[in-house]
Amino acid sequence: MSKSEKTILVVEDNAELRNLIMLKLSREGYGVQGTGKAPEARAKLLNQKYSLVLLDLRLQHGSGESIIEWLRADKQAPNHHTPILVMSGHLDNELIGRFANQINGALLKPVEGEELIHRVKALIGE
Numbered sequence: 001m002s003k004s005e006k007t008i009l010v011v012e013d014n015a016e017l018r019n020l021i022m023l024k025l026s027r028e029g030y031g032v033q034g035t036g037k038a039p040e041a042r043a044k045l046l047n048q049k050y051s052l053v054l055l056d057l058r059l060q061h062g063s064g065e066s067i068i069e070w071l072r073a074d075k076q077a078p079n080h081h082t083p084i085l086v087m088s089g090h091l092d093n094e095l096i097g098r099f100a101n102q103i104n105g106a107l108l109k110p111v112e113g114e115e116l117i118h119r120v121k122a123l124i125g126e
Helices: 015-027 038-047 064-071 093-099 113-124
Strands: 007-011 029-033 051-056 085-090 106-110
Touching: 007 015, 007 038, 015 093, 015 113, 029 038, 029 085, 051 064, 051 113, 064 085, 085 113, 106 113
Parallel strands: 007 029, 007 051, 051 085, 085 106
Antiparallel strands: none
8 A cells, every 4th residue: 555545634633733744744645634623533533444543632622532542442433443643742651551552652742743754654654
């Protein structure tokens, strides 16, 4: 599967940061969609299969934590096994420990572009 066939969902409530991340990923050749609202993220995750979910923990109208729990609980969901890379300005050991077996990594914001691309490639390849 080529990069252009791999679609990443960016769930980030800061529109400027979301747009920067989406631009960086699209320049790398990935398909990209984005939202800043938890309900819209859930709808997208129910209606399309993604290669990766980049997920902020603090969102409009919900939380990234609730999305993780919801997605991993529904074994029939199209994205039940999709890798999740958490992005947050407030990562701590308790949080990472609580979700360690449900996520595939975490990035501390502000996210460096090269680190983001490196982590994406490690999770879903080129």
